[in-house]
Amino acid sequence: MTLFIDAGNTRIKWRLKPEGRPALEGVGVLTDPQLFQAFDAQSVNRIAISTVISEDARKKLHQQLYRALGVEPVFHWTQSSQCGVTCAYDRPETMGADRWHALIGAWKQAKRALLVVDAGSALTVDILDGQGMHRGGYILPGHRLMRESLESNTARVRFGKALSQDPSPGKSTDACVRNGLSWLLQALSMQLDALRRALGIDVDAVFLTGGDAPGLMQLGLEGCLRPQLVLEGLEAVDAEVTGV
Ligand SMILES: Nc1ncnc2c1ncn2[C@@H]1O[C@H](COP(=O)(O)OP(=O)(O)OP(=O)(O)O)[C@@H](O)[C@H]1O
Ligand SMILES: CC(C)(CO)[C@@H](O)C(=O)NCCC(=O)O
Numbered sequence: 001m002t003l004f005i006d007a008g009n010t011r012i013k014w015r016l017k018p019e020g021r022p023a024l025e026g027v028g029v030l031t032d033p034q035l036f037q038a039f040d041a042q043s044v045n046r047i048a049i050s051t052v053i054s055e056d057a058r059k060k061l062h063q064q065l066y067r068a069l070g071v072e073p074v075f076h077w078t079q080s081s082q083c084g085v086t087c088a089y090d091r092p093e094t095m096g097a098d099r100w101h102a103l104i105g106a107w108k109q110a111k112r113a114l115l116v117v118d119a120g121s122a123l124t125v126d127i128l129d130g131q132g133m134h135r136g137g138y139i140l141p142g143h144r145l146m147r148e149s150l151e152s153n154t155a156r157v158r159f160g161k162a163l164s165q166d167p168s169p170g171k172s173t174d175a176c177v178r179n180g181l182s183w184l185l186q187a188l189s190m191q192l193d194a195l196r197r198a199l200g201i202d203v204d205a206v207f208l209t210g211g212d213a214p215g216l217m218q219l220g221l222e223g224c225l226r227p228q229l230v231l232e233g234l235e236a237v238d239a240e241v242t243g244v
């Protein structure tokens with residue numbers, strides 16, 4: 001069976017699909033040596049990967065998987081056109097494979113104009129029109145990266161880790177920062193909503209994924225939560241390549 005992997009900048013998500021049995025899924029971090037020990041070495045005969053990690057980290061992941069499972073993994077990258085979706089980039093190979101696979105996962109389901117919001121380490125927004133043409137997107141720092149950049153570039157702005165869902169003005173450093181990020185993400189939700197309406201996209205065609213997606217929904221962003229959207233697109237791409 002095939003092992004599907006989405007290796008992001010922070011976390012790695014995987015899915016195994018045994019025939020006739022429910023899929024096995026998991027989340028981990030690349031530095032965990034136990035990560036792949038859960039897989040039965042006998043039964044995995046193909047590994048398909050979507051990744052945005054550095055070339056060094058990618059080579060390491062390749063080695064780890066080969067050692068653990070005896071299978072050479074196949075890496076899937078952004079193409080100019082695939083599975084009905086056409087990339088807007090002049091240089092498609094420079095667009096993150098996670099964005100591409102998320103778009104394909106969403107297109108496979110919706111087959112109409114749609115938005116994908118991936119709120120992971122970075123937050124990305126991508127637009128597809130009703131013909132599957134990618135109309136471009138946005139890349140922003142994610143919630144954790146925004147907090148970290150504030151913390152590491154100021155001396156006196158110190159605050160707690162807990163996320164806030166309160167966008168009201170703060171009256172302490174901690175509340176100013178935490179509520180400030182909520183306020184910003186609420187503004188982002190409003191922008192996304194305006195974009196969606198301007199493009200005539202209904203709520204069911206807004207696909208939300210990534211660790212911070214539930215938080216965005218709590219701040220008012222409407223859409224469908226699809227935590228495994230990248231893996232879903234990766235599966236479609238791999239099926240097209242292998243002809244299964
Ligand atoms: N258990 C968790 N571990 C890490 N991040 C988490 C967790 N729960 C929520 N988050 C939030 O999720 C965000 C990271 O999302 P996600 O796990 O999708 O990242 P990622 O997939 O590793 O990132 P990317 O794919 O963009 O590299 C962080 O900004 C953090 O606020
Ligand atoms: C933007 C991220 C980090 C989101 O995971 C990833 O898709 C990436 O590394 N992209 C490369 C740059 C681009 O997509 O244009």
Ligand SMILES: [K+]
Pocket residue numbers: 008098118120121210
């Ligand atoms: K991601």
